[in-house]
Amino acid sequence: MLGLGNPILTDDGVGIYVVRALAGQLDQPDVEVAEASLGGLRLLDMAVGYDRLILVDAIQDGGWPGQIYRLGPNDLRPSLHAASSHDLSLPAALELGRRLGLTLPDDEAITIVAVEVEDVMTFGEVCTPQVQAAIPQALQMVLEVLSDRFPNEGSAGQEE
Numbered sequence: 001m002l003g004l005g006n007p008i009l010t011d012d013g014v015g016i017y018v019v020r021a022l023a024g025q026l027d028q029p030d031v032e033v034a035e036a037s038l039g040g041l042r043l044l045d046m047a048v049g050y051d052r053l054i055l056v057d058a059i060q061d062g063g064w065p066g067q068i069y070r071l072g073p074n075d076l077r078p079s080l081h082a083a084s085s086h087d088l089s090l091p092a093a094l095e096l097g098r099r100l101g102l103t104l105p106d107d108e109a110i111t112i113v114a115v116e117v118e119d120v121m122t123f124g125e126v127c128t129p130q131v132q133a134a135i136p137q138a139l140q141m142v143l144e145v146l147s148d149r150f151p152n153e154g155s156a157g158q159e160e
Contacts, residue, residue: 001142002046003035004057010124011065011117011131015056018113018138025139031146040088044097044104052109054145055090056138058131059114066134067116068141073107111145113138 003019006012016035023033036046047053059069073090088096090112097104115138118128126132 001031001033001054001056001146002043003033004037004039004043004055006037006120008123008125010119010122011115011127012058012120013125014058014115014117014127014131014135014138017127018056018115018135018142021135021139022142025143028146039090040093041096043090044093044102047094047104048097048102050105053105053111054142055110055112056142057112057114058117058120060117060120061114063116064130065116065118065128066130066137068134068138069112069114069116070141070145071112071114073110073112076112113141113145 001019001022003015003017005015007016016037019033019035026033034046036043061069063069073094076090091107094104094107094110115131115134117131127135
């Protein structure tokens with residue numbers, strides 16, 4: 001499981017805060033928990049060799065702050081800006097990694113728990129109130145994903 005974000009940019013750190021909260025509750029020795037402030041091609045290094053991957057991250061998709069989504073990699077909209085390698089979309093990075101022979105989880109074995117955020121530009125180490133209030137719900141969704149045998153089967157899309 002990988003919490004993504006930048007914990008000094010207000011809501012952008014929500015993925016990291018969720019996995020930190022989970023690490024204290026997790027009683028599954030076969031589950032690894034990590035944090036990262038990267039994406040695209042650099043994210044591949046952290047996914048190599050795993051059968052399953054749960055990403056927890058912030059999203060801005062037009063919902064209300066604190067709304068939680070359960071998605072697969074192909075549910076993400078393509079990035080409109082690709083000026084550098086870190087802007088490569090997750091599906092594109094996975095496809096490239098597989099073409100290069102990296103052992104990566106199948107798309108069906110990758111789940112993204114995304115929290116709709118409000119502010120990812122202001123320096124701060126605390127999420128906005130609505131996003132902060134959503135952390136326990138996101139944590140619960142991650143626990144549900146961990147208990148699923150097939151994490152995306154029939155569940156891709158928005159969760160409320």
